[in-house]
Amino acid sequence: MVTIAPFKGLLYNKKLIQNLDDVVSPPYDIISEGMQNDLYHNHNYNFVRLILGKILPDDTDKNNRYTRAKQQFDAWQQQGIFHPSQAPAIYPYKVDYTIKQVKKQMNGFFVLLKLDPEYKTVKAHEKTLAKPKADRLDLLRACHANLEPIQLMYIDENDSIRKTMDAALDKPLINVKGYDGFTHQLWCLDDPVVVQSIVDTLEKNILFIADGHHRYQTSVNYALEQQQQTGNNDPHAPFQYIMVVLCNMLDPGLSILPTHRLIKIKNVDIDQICTKLEQYFTVEKKHIDGTKKDYQRIGQTIMDDIATVNEQKCALYTKGAYFILTLKDERVMDSKAADHSKTWRTLDVSVLHKLILEETLGITEKNLEDHVKYTRVDAEAIQFVNDGVYDFSFLLNATKIEQLKAIADAGEHMPQKSTYFLPKMLSGLVMYKM
16 A cells, blocks of 8 residues: 655745755756756755765764754754745646657656555665665765655556646746756645545555665665664654655656666777677667767767667667667577566667676676766767777667566566656755654
């Protein structure tokens, strides 16, 4: 059973912060060092100071980015920079954006979700890594709050939840332009009758994690830790809940982008690699002018070339040329990944990892982080190779929403960085203080 609940969210006080555009932030996990510096300079109360504070040379166990986040979080509440909603509420959330010249609107809402440690009603499709979980656990321990939401999807074929919410909405509480250039709007919906109808509607649903696998598992670990430390076995204790944004999986405003692989590996002969790959793939080489720096156009050309409905295709890019790799026979994956479902075996990203990274290049889960980095930007997969930052790259098609659902339903996990949902949730709109 899915249990959601309204809550008294903490929000920026618009009476004290004249322009909320200056204080909201991208999600912590996409903030580069340069972006972090820019956000610090934007405003003394920018949200980045809480979710991704700077690491200083003289940091200690008692004075570090996490303890400073706690100090600032408490101080900003005392100063009235943050103030709580007057009544428990859910927070409808809409993002207007344009992708590939198509205007879209994502519809969702902030709410509390009771944790499901056994993943019976909350389904995951990616494995989690120790390092990012440790980082977010330290922040959670320090602040005892969910400062950012994770994103989950439910299935509502009639879109009844959105229609119910929209009928109750008036002027948005928050209307900001995010770092992404998208328009983010937030409402506060505290009508108990409307809220209860949404709670009841979702009770028998299944939820799928779209973005935030590490933070969900971190919250599960934190809840167990708090239960052991405090002796509080109340299944509805505040730490048994996590703040989430829920979206309809069928919402046309949701987009999934591919995540390309950037490869760093010494003494590689691309032609030899392609010769080996011909065992499984048809390999088509295409030359380009490596002196031109129109990376966006080159990236788009490659993505157009690998676009497909039923085939498994990707592209290997090296300076001055790219190779279109089309799997000859998907049945080869039956023996390479016999312990996985057919859906998993036919994912482009699974084919890449099994047949190309592991078998051809010797890059396995053990040494993956040494050789592979990621980008969601087509042009970066070209530019970073041309600039010599990486030796070559693989450009992929996006995972389909029905594939994600099938993988999660089967209790399987895709390779790391298989999905990238757009739009990203803006940080600093609402917080959940436990």
